[in-house]
Amino acid sequence: MSDRVLLKHGAGGRAMRALVEEVFVRDALDGLPAGAVGLAAMDDGAAIPLGDGRWLVVTTDSHVISPIFFPGGDIGRLAISGTVNDLAMMGATKVLALTCAVILEEGFSRAELERVQASIRATCREAAAPIVTGDTKVMGRGEIDGIVLNTTGVAITDRVVRDSGLRPGDRIVVTGTLGDHGLAVLSARHSLGLEGDLRSDVAPIGSLIAHLLARHGDDVTAMKDPTRGGLASALAEMAQKGGVGVVLDQLALPVTDEVRAAAELLGIDPLVVANEGKAVMGVRPEVADAVVAWLREHPLGRSAAIVGTATSERPGSLILDTGFGRRLVSELEGEPLPRIC
Amino acid sequence: MSDRVLLKHGAGGRAMRALVEEVFVRDALDGLPAGAVGLAAMDDGAAIPLGDGRWLVVTTDSHVISPIFFPGGDIGRLAISGTVNDLAMMGATKVLALTCAVILEEGFSRAELERVQASIRATCREAAAPIVTGDTKVMGRGEIDGIVLNTTGVAITDRVVRDSGLRPGDRIVVTGTLGDHGLAVLSARHSLGLEGDLRSDVAPIGSLIAHLLARHGDDVTAMKDPTRGGLASALAEMAQKGGVGVVLDQLALPVTDEVRAAAELLGIDPLVVANEGKAVMGVRPEVADAVVAWLREHPLGRSAAIVGTATSERPGSLILDTGFGRRLVSELEGEPLPRIC
Numbered sequence: 001m002s003d004r005v006l007l008k009h010g011a012g013g014r015a016m017r018a019l020v021e022e023v024f025v026r027d028a029l030d031g032l033p034a035g036a037v038g039l040a041a042m043d044d045g046a047a048i049p050l051g052d053g054r055w056l057v058v059t060t061d062s063h064v065i066s067p068i069f070f071p072g073g074d075i076g077r078l079a080i081s082g083t084v085n086d087l088a089m090m091g092a093t094k095v096l097a098l099t100c101a102v103i104l105e106e107g108f109s110r111a112e113l114e115r116v117q118a119s120i121r122a123t124c125r126e127a128a129a130p131i132v133t134g135d136t137k138v139m140g141r142g143e144i145d146g147i148v149l150n151t152t153g154v155a156i157t158d159r160v161v162r163d164s165g166l167r168p169g170d171r172i173v174v175t176g177t178l179g180d181h182g183l184a185v186l187s188a189r190h191s192l193g194l195e196g197d198l199r200s201d202v203a204p205i206g207s208l209i210a211h212l213l214a215r216h217g218d219d220v221t222a223m224k225d226p227t228r229g230g231l232a233s234a235l236a237e238m239a240q241k242g243g244v245g246v247v248l249d250q251l252a253l254p255v256t257d258e259v260r261a262a263a264e265l266l267g268i269d270p271l272v273v274a275n276e277g278k279a280v281m282g283v284r285p286e287v288a289d290a291v292v293a294w295l296r297e298h299p300l301g302r303s304a305a306i307v308g309t310a311t312s313e314r315p316g317s318l319i320l321d322t323g324f325g326r327r328l329v330s331e332l333e334g335e336p337l338p339r340i341c
Numbered sequence: 342m343s344d345r346v347l348l349k350h351g352a353g354g355r356a357m358r359a360l361v362e363e364v365f366v367r368d369a370l371d372g373l374p375a376g377a378v379g380l381a382a383m384d385d386g387a388a389i390p391l392g393d394g395r396w397l398v399v400t401t402d403s404h405v406i407s408p409i410f411f412p413g414g415d416i417g418r419l420a421i422s423g424t425v426n427d428l429a430m431m432g433a434t435k436v437l438a439l440t441c442a443v444i445l446e447e448g449f450s451r452a453e454l455e456r457v458q459a460s461i462r463a464t465c466r467e468a469a470a471p472i473v474t475g476d477t478k479v480m481g482r483g484e485i486d487g488i489v490l491n492t493t494g495v496a497i498t499d500r501v502v503r504d505s506g507l508r509p510g511d512r513i514v515v516t517g518t519l520g521d522h523g524l525a526v527l528s529a530r531h532s533l534g535l536e537g538d539l540r541s542d543v544a545p546i547g548s549l550i551a552h553l554l555a556r557h558g559d560d561v562t563a564m565k566d567p568t569r570g571g572l573a574s575a576l577a578e579m580a581q582k583g584g585v586g587v588v589l590d591q592l593a594l595p596v597t598d599e600v601r602a603a604a605e606l607l608g609i610d611p612l613v614v615a616n617e618g619k620a621v622m623g624v625r626p627e628v629a630d631a632v633v634a635w636l637r638e639h640p641l642g643r644s645a646a647i648v649g650t651a652t653s654e655r656p657g658s659l660i661l662d663t664g665f666g667r668r669l670v671s672e673l674e675g676e677p678l679p680r681i682c
Contacts (some may be wrong), residue, residue, distance in 0.1 A: 005449040010479030010580055023451075023458050024441070024475055031471040032438075038473050046473035048438060060440035060493055061476045064485075097373075097389060099401035100365070100491050108346040110364075117364050130372040132379050134365055135402045135491075138351030139680060144405075145484040152440050152493035231342035339480060 012228025012274070017042065017177055017237070038091075038158065044089040044224060046152075047160045055160050057127030060084035060152040066339045068116065068147060070188040072180070072200035073276070075149055076119035078341060083153040084127045084204040085225050089163070089279060091217075092155035093210035095129035101150040103137045108147060114149065127204035129153070159213070163234075165222035166242030170282035173291055174310035175208060175301050178231055179259040182273025187262060192212075197258035203277035207299040216291050221282040228303055229335050230272040235278055236318045236331040244280075245314035248329070249323045254303045259314065271320075272332050274340045282310055352675030353569025353615070358383065358578075378431075378501065386494075386566060396501050400427035401493040407680045409457065409488060411529040413541035414617070416459035416490055419682060422617055423470045425545040426495040426566050430504070430620060432558075433496035434551035436470035442491040444478045449488060457488065468545035470494070500554070502577075506563035507583030510661045511623035513649035514632055516549060516642050517542065519572055520600045523614025527678055528603060538599035544618035549641040557632050562623040570676050571613040575674040576649075579657045583623075586655035589607070591663045591671070596642045597654055605650040612661075613673050615681045623651055 008015040025040050032038045037047040045059030061082045084095055104113070115181040124131060130208065180201040187198050187249065213220065222242060226234035231253075239246045248271075254262075255270050263270045283291045288306050295301035308321075318329045365383050373379045378388040385402030402423045409416040425436055439635050441461065445454070465472060521542040536548040546566075554561065563583060567575040572594075580587045589612075596604075597613050604611045618641065624632045629647050636642035649662075659670045 003451045004453065005447060005451060005479055007447050007479050010445070012602075016477055017647065020477055021476070022478070024472075027462055029465040029469075029471045031469065032473065036473070036502065038471065039475065043474075046438060046440075048473065056437065056495070058440060058493075059389055059474055060491070062442045062443045062444050062478045062489075062491060064444060065480045066484075079563050091664060096397065097387060097399050099387075099399060101401045101403045101493075102365075103405060104346045104351070106348050110344045110346060111355070111366060113346065114644050119668055121368055121370065125369045128370075128372065130370045130379070131365075132373065132377075132389065133400055134380065135383075136351055136357055136361055136365070137403050137405050137680075138348050139405050139486065140348065142483070143407075143486040143680075145480065148403075148444065148485075150401070150403060150442050150444075150491035150493075152399075152491075154397070154399055154495055164449070182679050194607070237345060272409055278535065294453045304515050339478075339484075 008334030011206050013233050013332040014332045015333045018152050030036045040184060042169040043163050044086040052314060054156050054158055057087055057090045057092040057155045057157055059083060062150045063341060064339050065341055070183045070200055071198060072267055073202035074116060074119050076116040077123045078202050078276060079149040079151045080120055080123035080127060081202050081204045082341060083151040083171055084129050084206050087155045087224050088151045088209040089225050091159050092157035093163035093206045095153055095155050097154045098129050099133050100131045101135035101313045102141060103144055103148040104278040105144045105146050106138055106141050125203060127206055137241055145314045156209045159217060161220055161223045163183055163222055163224040163238055164241035165309045166238050166244045166282040167221055168244055168310055168312035169285050170221050170310040171285050171288035172246060173281050173283050174305055174307050175279045175295055176303040177254045177256050178275060179255055179270025181276040182337060182340055183259050183262045184341055198262055201277040203275055203300060205300050211298045215294055218283045219291060220286045223279055223281040223332045226278055226280050227274045227276060227341055229332055230274060231280060233331060239318055243315045245317045245319060246308055246310055246319055247319045248308040250320055252305055252307045254305045264294040268336055272335060273337060342519045348679045349675030351630050353479045354574050354673040354675045357672045377657040379455060385427040385506050387465055388431055392628055395497050395499055398428055398431045398433040398496045399675060400424060403492045404682060405680050406682055408529055410526045411541055412539060414543035415460050417456060417457040418464045419543050419617060420460055420492045421464035421468060421488040422543050422545045423441050423682060424492040425470050425547050428494045428496045429547045429550040430564050430566050432500050432502035433498035433638055434547045436494055436496050438473040438495045439470050440473045440474050440493045442476035443488040444485055445484050446480055446485045446487050464545060468547055488667060500558060502564045504559060504563055505582035505629055507623040507651045508562055509585055509651055509653035510626050511562050511651040512620050512626050512629035512647050513587060514624050515646055516620045516636055517644040517650050518595045518597050520596060520604060520611025520614050522617040523678060525599050526681055531631055532667045539603055542616055542618040546618055546640060549639045553636060556635055558661050560625045560628045560632060564620055564622040566644055567619055568615045568617060568682055570673055571615060572621060573612040573659060574672060580659055581657045584656045585651040586658045586660060587651055588660045589649040591661055593646055593648045595646045609677055613676060
């Protein structure tokens with residue numbers, strides 16, 4: 001165990017989960033009503049029963065992305081989308097309130113701040129999610145890199161979806177293409193000249209998830225958004241929590257030609273980089289085709305696909321079926337790219 | 342209007358309020374039910390009616406204090422107390438859920454992180470406030486100074502207290518001594534050798550406010566915690582929002598000998614530096630003595646005092662009665678000390 005915090009501890013993989021478990025979850029005050037989903041669950045958010053059949057869902061995220069403007073989005077759109085999506089992953093698609101806390105570096109451009117704020121406003125409207133309170137801090141030059149946003153979301157829902165509910169036989173469905181955000185940011189950060197084609201998928205997908213759950217609420221067994229650490233980390237975590245194996249069909253994974261080309265050029269697997277407008281879920285096998293067809297009727301679900309199956313073999317493992325054979329996918333220690341979200 | 346963000350824009354005074362109004366509040370999506378206290382109110386938090394007579398109260402704060410350990414507290418205790426206290430200032434003394442998002446600098450000491458976390462845990466227990474979800478990010482060396490915490494709090498209450506309710510004739514009550522936090526941090530930051538006597542007052546005061554409201558809930562007309570910008574900024578804001586003048590009796594202000602000595606040495610007025618375990622409120626004049634006596638029965642209210650009066654003269658102004666005469670106190674542009682909380 002390192003005596004210093006390393007970049008991998010913030011990268012969404014095994015190292016981060018270990019740090020969180022060892023430092024933040026250990027001995028935490030519980031004090032929640034029975035049945036609540038609290039810190040120890042390490043789900044996309046918390047869910048607290050209100051005693052009348054409804055649940056209060058809460059989630060929080062800090063956003064430290066660099067660069068703050070990238071093809072397809074910016075830190076403001078990312079912050080609102082990330083929080084709205086974490087609520088949606090818990091089944092809460094109607095946002096009651098968002099908070100937005102801003103930390104700025106002394107000397108930060110007022111024009112860039114206005115641009116970020118305009119994007120926040122536009123994304124709030126798109127997601128029908130009002131910011132109700134905020135906080136503003138300024139640190140000295142060199143004490144923080146530009147701007148950091150924290151957003152917290154609060155919602156009330158009748159039904160909670162967990163990330164731990166996968167059962168053997170469930171089909172694994174993704175709502176769209178993979179790797180777009182991570183490769184777009186990487187390309188922008190290093191000026192690789194791929195920006196013309198590569199765009200982040202960052203978007204609030206609460207409306208897609210509401211559309212899904214309205215018809216298939218009883219058919220979705222588990223859900224998570226494959227952000228930091230990518231689809232591989234999200235599915236590895238879901239497999240461990242659900243006590244199932246997950247076999248992923250590589251040929252079925254929706255990846256754009258642009259992402260595939262950039263990934264090959266850079267030697268980075270689209271499976272392990274962040275997405276910011278996608279969900280991965282388990283669905284009952286007999287309705288999997290219907291779920292995909294239904295997702296595709298929504299503009300944010302056009303590229304939805306069945307990409308794998310949960311099994312009772314090798315519980316806790318993620319296995320990639322390449323079409324030529326199967327290999328175990330180790331969960332990453334961390335994502336290859338820091339400050340991706 | 343500056344085209345760059347300056348330190349004063351995060352300091353709790355007039356400059357910060359202007360930035361927040363011009364950038365964050367302008368054109369914000371409302372979308373809240375009628376009667377809600379939203380972003381535009383710029384109160385200590387938001388309050389959303391749940392439709393059954395109860396209110397959901399939400400508040401958020403980022404904590405960027407330097408140094409992270411100071412006499413009387415640390416960034417962890419500060420984060421939990423700050424959020425619990427903002428909820429309490431809205432009348433919500435029973436915390437349903439806290440979120441805690443941590444941003445760390447690569448290389449941050451694991452031992453210091455454990456020490457901060459132990460303090461968070463202890464303060465959560467003291468405040469009976471559970472952390473239900475969190476987030477961990479790591480930025481590179483030199484991209485952030487050590488550690489930043491964001492905490493958001495959620496509570497449900499039957500009664501909301503605003504910061505805008507002062508009426509002419511109300512007496513102004515503070516729950517304890519002033520200036521302790523700001524001067525303790527200043528002393529620690531600059532190694533002034535005053536640390537032996539000066540200690541921050543940082544504490545969660547939800548239990549004190551619950552004690553107060555249990556007996557005097559109908560007698561408190563307005564409430565706020567005098568954090569960044571100190572008592573002067575909090576009262577100037579309350580005077581403006583309430584459309585009243587406030588006359589402050591300098592000789593009645595509870596200030597310890599240690600704070601007074603340090604303030605004189607440094608040429609800093611205890612009225613304009615942050616407190617982190619205090620409240621200032623308006624109370625109906627006929628019960629003011631009873632309110633102070635009742636506050637003093639609680640361990641966190643031992644030094645409660647009546648310190649002034651709201652008047653119909655000079656609405657929006659804060660006037661200091663020095664005992665020798667009266668002078669107008671201008672609201673500060675910013676607090677003299679950055680990164681105080």
